Amino acid sequence: xxxxxxxxxxxxxxxTPALAWAGPWLHDAGNGYLELGTTFFxxxxxxxxxxxxxxxxxxxTVGTYAEIGLPGHLQLTxxxxxxxxxxxxxxxxxxxxxxxxxxxxxxxxxxxxRLPFAVGVEVKAPLYRDPFEQSSADGIDDDVFDxxxxxxxxxxxxxxxxxxxxGHSFYPVPMWTQIELGYRVSxxxxxxxxxxxxxxxxxxxxxxxxxxWRQHLALEGYxxxxxxxxxxxxxxxxxxxxxxxxxxxxxxxxxxxxxxxxTLGVGGIVHAVGTExxxxxSVSLSYRF
Numbered sequence: 001x002x003x004x005x006x007x008x009x010x011x012x013x014x015x016t017p018a019l020a021w022a023g024p025w026l027h028d029a030g031n032g033y034l035e036l037g038t039t040f041f042x043x044x045x046x047x048x049x050x051x052x053x054x055x056x057x058x059x060x061t062v063g064t065y066a067e068i069g070l071p072g073h074l075q076l077t078x079x080x081x082x083x084x085x086x087x088x089x090x091x092x093x094x095x096x097x098x099x100x101x102x103x104x105x106x107x108x109x110x111x112x113x114r115l116p117f118a119v120g121v122e123v124k125a126p127l128y129r130d131p132f133e134q135s136s137a138d139g140i141d142d143d144v145f146d147x148x149x150x151x152x153x154x155x156x157x158x159x160x161x162x163x164x165x166x167g168h169s170f171y172p173v174p175m176w177t178q179i180e181l182g183y184r185v186s187x188x189x190x191x192x193x194x195x196x197x198x199x200x201x202x203x204x205x206x207x208x209x210x211x212x213w214r215q216h217l218a219l220e221g222y223x224x225x226x227x228x229x230x231x232x233x234x235x236x237x238x239x240x241x242x243x244x245x246x247x248x249x250x251x252x253x254x255x256x257x258x259x260x261x262x263t264l265g266v267g268g269i270v271h272a273v274g275t276e277x278x279x280x281x282s283v284s285l286s287y288r289f
Contacts, residue, residue, distance in 0.1 A: 023116070023118075023165050023167050023178040023180070023207075024110065024116040024117050024118040024165040024166055024167040024178060025116050025167060026069060026073065026074075026075040026108060026109075026110045026118055027067055027068065027069030027075055028069045029069045029070055029071045030068075030069060031068075031069045031288075031289060032066065032067050032068040032069055032288075032289055033065075033066065033067040033286065033287070033288055033289075034064070034065075034066050034067075034286065034287045034289070035064065035065040035066070035284050035285070035286040035287075036062075036063075036064055036065075036284065036285055036286075037062075037063060037065070037263070037282055037283060037284025037285070038060065038061060038062045038063075038282065038283060038284070039059075039060070039061045039063075039280050039281070039282040040058075040059070040060055040280060040281050040282075041057075041058070041059045041061070041276075041278055041279070041280040042056075042057065042058050042059075042278050042279060042280075043056070043057040043058075043269075043276035043277060043278030043279075044056060044057075044278070045057070045276065045277075046087050046151055046152075046276055047152070047240075047272075047274065047275050047276050048148045048149070048150070048151070048152055049148070049152075049156060050240065050274040050275075051148065053087060053148060053149060054089075055087035055088060055089055055095070055149065055151075056087070056088045057085065057086070057087055057151055057276050057278065058085065058086050058088070059083055059084065059085035059086070059151065059153070060083070060084050060085075061081045061082070061083045061084075061101065062081070062082050063079065063080060063081035063082065063101075064078075064079070064080050065077075065078070065079045066078050066079075072109075073109055073110045073111070073112075073113070074107060074108070074109055075107070075108045075109075075110075075118075075120075076105075076106070076107055077104070077105070077106040077107075077108070077122075078103075078104070078105055078106075079103065079104040080100070080103050080104075081100070081101035081102065081103070082099075082100055082101065083097070083098070083099060083100070083101040083153035083154070084096070084097075084098045085097045085098075085151035085152070085153050086151060087149055087150065087151045095149045095150050095151065096150075096151075097129075097150050097151045097152070097153050098129070099127075099128045099129035099153045100127040100128065100129070100153075101127075101128070101153045101154045102124050102125070102126060102153075102154035102155060103124070103125045103127050104122055104123070104124050104125075105122070105123050105125075106120055106121065106122035106123070107120055107121060108120030108165070116165075116166065116167030116168065116169070116178070117164075117165070117166055117167075118164070118165045119162075119163070119164050119165075120162075120163055120165070121160065121161065121162050121163065122159075122160070122161045122163060122182070123158075123159070123160055123161075124155075124158065124159040124160075124161070125158060126154050126155075126156060126157060126158060128153055128154060128156075155198075155240065155275075156198075157186050157187055157198050158186070158187030159184050159185065159186050159187065160184075160185045160187075161182040161183065161184045161185070161203060162182060162183055163180055163181065163182035163183075163203075164180070164181050164182070165178065165179070165180045165181075166178065166179050166180075166181075167179075170210075173210070174210050174211040174215075175208070175209065175210030175211075176208070176209060176210065177206070177207065177208040177209075178206065178207055179204075179205070179206040180203075180204070180205045180206070181202075181203075181204055182202070182203040182204075183200065183201075183202060183203070184200060184201055184202075184203045184226065185200050186198035186199065186200055186201075198228075199228040199229070199230040200228065200229060200230050201226055201227050201228035201229050201230070201241075202226070202227050202229060203224070203225075203226050204224070204225050204226075204227075205222070205223065205224035205225070206222070206223055207220055207221060207222040207223070208220070208221055209221065214253075215252075215253045216251060216252065216253050216254070217249065217250070217251050218249070218250045218251075218252075219247070219248070219249055219250075220247070220248050220250070221245070221246070221247050222245070222246045222247075222248070222267075223243070223244065223245045223246075224242075224243075224244045225242065225243045225244070226240065226241060226242055227241055228241060240272065240273060240274040240275035241271070241272070241273040241274065241275075242269050242271060242272045242273070242275055243269070243270050243271040243272075244267060244268070244269050244270070245267060245268065245270055246265050246266065246267025246268075246280075247265065247266055247267070248263050248264060248265035248266070248282075249263070249264050249265075250262070250263040250264075251263075252286075259287055259288040259289065260285070260286070260287055261285075261286045261287075261288075262283070262284070262285050262286075263282075263283070263284045263285075263286065264282070264283055265280075265281070265282040265283075265284075266279075266280070266281055266282075267279065267280050267282070268280065
């Protein structure tokens with residue numbers, strides 16, 4: 001059993017560049033993962049604070065994602081995106097929003113290294129630039145400023161999500177799968193909106209992937225869904241429901257560059273209530289250390 005556990009751990013370490021994140025396979029202290037990427041997202045009908053705007057939505061996101069292993073079977077994760085988004089009317093009027101997006105910080109703990117199991121908590125902070133400030137900078141008359149027409153650069157609220165992550169390696173078959181179960185507790189909407197909490201709900205995600213050419217090329221499928229479990233009230237604002245799916249291909253483990261990898265992804269929100277239903281294309285460069 002010990003030999004099998006060591007072999008599985010070695011396989012997971014080798015496949016790390018093919019993963020968007022380590023999931024339940026936490027890094028050893030001092031080791032980690034760094035990713036820089038960009039994503040283009042488009043939707044035919046933009047949504048602001050749960051209300052359809054009738055404006056075409058486009059966004060380009062440039063972000064960094066980092067994991068670092070800590071002593072005591074702990075791991076710290078940071079995701080920090082910058083978003084340039086637009087709403088465009090049928091007559092060609094363009095409303096722009098350029099700001100930091102939903103910044104996320106998470107701390108996970110693996111009770112044992114023998115099993116791919118981790119528990120943790122993630123905090124999401126809406127570090128947005130106020131659209132009203134941008135209206136003046138962009139030459140829009142404050143008397144006719146309508147914040148609803150300005151595109152969102154995130155989900156417009158503070159979140160705290162306790163979570164559990166589980167994984168499985170099919171070693172010696174070069175495949176893996178993982179699942180994450182969380183409960184999102186939502187806070188107040190972004191600055192400038194009436195202070196109403198979004199509804200709490202269940203957040204579920206999972207992936208399955210494997211190498212198709214040695215350890216140089218990997219394919220992975222991913223899905224994520226959020227379902228609110230609280231009823232809407234005067235205090236609890238409408239919140240999104242969504243199902244997102246994505247496929248990606250990762251190339252890495254090149255001669256002389258064993259720790260670098262490049263990933264191409266195509267995804268989309270296939271079911272949406274209170275948020276945009278759209279599609280995205282992404283590319284990222286990652287480094288394992």
